[in-house]
Amino acid sequence: MMVLVTYDVNTETPEGRRRLRHVARECVNYGQRVQNSVFECLVDPAQFAKLKHSLAGIIDKERDSVRFYFLGANWKNRVEHLGSNTGYDPEGLLVT
């Protein structure tokens, strides 16, 4: 399933900047960065549970926010884009 991960991490402190790096580093293990704090992750339910668990362990729940959007099987028809594009298709070739 395709899960969109978007996050806001409070980077006012060195600790916050560390959390931000760790959130991004974790998401890279599961999917493709399409914008600074937006990842598209093609995962099965078990992988998603693991990703969610590790992100929950990284963020400061009072100051940071992570949102997961389940785009479903038909996800390719659910996305449009304007501007510069890291365009890719996780199930196919890199679109440039």
Next chain:
Amino acid sequence: MMVLVTYDVNTETPEGRRRLRHVARECVNYGQRVQNSVFECLVDPAQFAKLKHSLAGIIDKERDSVRFYFLGANWKNRVEHLGSNTGYDPEGLLVT
């Protein structure tokens, strides 16, 4: 329909910072900010076309990126969240 708008605007220049403000200001007219550069917009097709057209007119297509994700009617069951939450339900009461 619920459309998720995510954007990255290059803010290295004063012009870029102006574009960022204008993108956010435009999105506020159509929906709710749930993260710094993530908006949830409950719009009909005509409203979406207008939003997309105005954002296309604001951004620098070489340096900025706007992505639209169509979450469909069942969108409330397609979202999960960790951490601090501006929680709201555009079709109901503000969730705090």
